[in-house]
Amino acid sequence: MSETIKVAVAGAGGRMGREVVKMVLADEQLELVAAVDRSGAGTDAGELVGLKPCGLIATSDLDAALAQTKPDVLVDFTVPSVVYGNTVTAIKHGVRPVVGATGFTPQQIEELDTLCREANIGGLIAPNFSIGAILMMQFAAKAAEYLPHVEIIETHGDQKLDAPSGTAIKTAELIAQGREKIKQGNPNEEEVLPGARGGEYDGFRIHSVRLPGVFAQQEVIFGGYGQSLKIRHDSYERAGYMPGVNIGIKKVLEYEGMVYGFEHLM
Incomplete structure (x- = not known):
């Protein structure tokens, strides 16, 4: 070659x-x-x-x-x-x-x-080639070992074809590998509006936001006793x-x- x-x-x-x-x-x-x-x-x-x-x-x-x-x-x-x-x-x-x-x-x-x-x-x-996004996913996977209560919110422009994004799915897969599998939320909760709690993956939720003027954002939110941790990545241009x-x-x-x-x- x-x-x-x-x-x-x-x-x-x-x-x-x-x-x-x-x-x-x-x-x-x-x-x-x-x-x-x-x-x-x-x-x-x-x-x-x-x-x-x-x-x-x-x-x-x-x-x-x-x-x-x-x-x-x-x-x-x-x-x-x-x-x-x-x-x-x-x-x-x-x-x-x-x-x-x-x-x-x-x-x-x-x-x-x-x-x-x-x-x-x-x-x-590769669902995402952004080095910052890859680090975000790796940090989230590590955090999930200690804070298993987690939700993902990803935001893209309103013309994106798939939901959730490939990055959100890959993040969820990495989180699930080391996370204690638990069913989050109140066991008796009821969605008054279908879909309000987002899509479920391995017991936690992924939310997709689609709006004009937005490029790409993802936030992974962890909750624990008396604390929360947010890991966020923003892409501004291709x-x-x-x-x-x-x-x-x-x-x-x-x-x-x-x-x-x-x-x-x-």
């Missing part, structure tokens, strides 16, 4: 995809070899993301793009309805997937891990995820199998 890492980007014209393209073009260790976007096909990838032309024309066919350009890594920030198929396609071509989209089931992650190992390549699925994506692109070359969660790379 050459010193320069060849990168393809799926969903290159999307809000996150544009930031990935900018990041790849700015890093001398990375080479953008394919930009795949249905609506942006035929447009120079640089112009697609608001930069000067870079000489690479975006295309719409992922399978053909991977076959022709033979990248080392595919970065995918598309949508849940297509991301699993995109990931399978990448592995089929021997391309390491680095995926920021959500919506994978545990069974799908196991299947992708098997496919990666059969192809002798690594892959990464560029904040790019240092983590950059690390993911470079580290995915070093291992085999599908890794679920960016925290395993830190």
Whole structure:
């Protein structure tokens, strides 16, 4: 493999995809070899993301793009309805997937891990690439060992498709691993308004807020006798995820199998 890492980007014209393209073009260790976007096909990838032309024309066919350009890594920030198929396609071509989209089931992650190992390549699925968000999740998992009464409140813009967010689900999974499993709240409580107590995960609750003008926030609240602990992370713009994506692109070359969660790379 050459010193320069060849990168393809799926969903290159999307809000996150544009930031990935900018990041790849700015890093001398990375080479953008394919930009795949249905609506942006035929447009120079640089112009697609608001930069000067870079000489690479975006295309719409992922399978053909991977076959022709033979990248080392595919970065995918598309949508849940297509991301699993995109990931399978990448592995089929021997391309390491680095995926920021959500919506994978545990069974799908196991299947992708098997496919990666059969192809002798690594892959990464990360619900959140923000280093601060990963630290928030790790701190929350540690706190839950001592303060098992917990609730998660996550807030995103009103156009987000999934609820709860992938970050909230991953946080809940990490909390549940070391938390004493208890059913929280009054056993006789009644939701006068259905859904008022949020979604239940392993005995605790996750609340999703969707409002215009908000980017991404998550707060994990712990309650104990005479005290509370709040661990909060705020993301202000998509560029904040790019240092983590950059690390993911470079580290995915070093291992085999599908890794679920960016925290395993830190």
